[in-house]
Amino acid sequence: MEWKNNLSSMLGIIYPIVQAPMLGITTPEMVAAVSNGGALGSLPIGNIAPSTARTLIQQVRKLTTKPFAVNVFAYDIPISPDQTSFDAMQNMLQGVYTRNGLGVPPIDLKTLSFFSYKDLLPVLIEEKIDIISFTFGIPDAAGVSLLKQSNAKLIGTATSLEEAVLLEQRGMDVIVAQGIEAGGHRGSFLADSFPQVGVMALVPQIVDRVKVPVIAAGGIVDGRGVAAGLMLGASGVQPGSAFLLCNESQATGAHKAAIAAATDTTTRLTRAFSGRWARGLTNTLIAAVEDANVDILPYPYQDALTQPARKASREQDNPSFVAMWAGQAAGLAKERLGAAEILQQMISQTEQLIPSLAATTNNAAAGSPGNHS
Ligand SMILES: Cc1cc2nc3c(=O)[nH]c(=O)nc-3n(C[C@H](O)[C@H](O)[C@H](O)COP(=O)(O)O)c2cc1C
Known part of the structure; x- marks a missing residue:
């Protein structure tokens, strides 16, 4: 198994580990620290005013030149x-x-x-955001086509197989499989349905059903969880609670x-x-x-x-x-560390459990420009 896979190649990252967007907790500093560490930081802007969202995006851009995702709540206001x-x-x-x-x-x-996700689309396009994740639903067809024209990669959130299939049909490039263990809001979006499937059951069933890369979310706080997610067939993982106590958290x-x-x-x-x-x-x-x-x-x-x-x-x-949103494994979150250190520990522990991962990134690093000192 290698860190480099369909997801890391698509998103232009080294480690297919996504810091979960956490509205109210995530700061531009957290996003940048994770992206600078070779994984993918995610900036939540759900329900935020477009002008504030733009400022936050620009703050991240000042702190990193690496890819990062922006996260939006895709639902219709009732x-x-x-x-x-x-x-x-x-x-x-x-x-x-x-x-x-x-x-x-x-x-x-x-x-x-209230602001709708539709109010945020112009900001995403003008700021040339190339990775956008959604929860609570799927943008409408016009929104998806607008974002695709701007070459953005779109990540949808599913809490059931049915939702995952729909997300793929509606053009999502990646699917987050969010288990019932996950902290924060359930991404569920089908009327009258409240899926309560755990990550262990959800991930392999979605992986078997869709062609796009799948990211496992829920209960993943350290390298043991990352390794387990990859073993279940996910191309990547999206830990959230792992970063609740980090120095860059707003808690x-x-x-x-x-x-x-x-x-x-x-x-x-x-x-x-x-x-x-x-x-x-x-x-x-x-x-x-x-x-x-x-x-x-x-x-x-x-x-x-x-x-x-x-x-x-x-x-x-x-x-x-x-x-105080938190997942079932939040008790494993580490205190008084920077997000970069938490990420690094997660990577090292995963590499101890799956040694082939370490071998492949070391080779990649040795062959990469600027690494010949
Ligand atoms: C404090 C907190 C806030 C969250 N806010 C968001 C959000 O704004 N957008 C989103 O897509 N998911 C949000 N989530 C869910 C995460 O994306 C992810 O599914 C979850 O953190 C994974 O489970 P874990 O906390 O056990 O790692 C949030 C989770 C937490 C813990």
């Missing part, structure tokens, strides 16, 4: 919930905030507005401490924060929303409604109301 449901959720939340001494002003439903001190104390059973799937299923550490907000007899609003309305409390809680370094 119609607004009715005022009564919105008020019921808001009143319940306000009661919880007050009881916990968190001053958060109420939101007016009529003032809510606050208390948030990092909670992740560092995580075990195999501390995370759960919840719709409490955003209205979409996501895996994270339990806290006051999750418990309150799940215990209340109030309907959770659809994404992104529930997400918008909980944002001010998340921000206030984060500013106080109090994790009670912060969305």
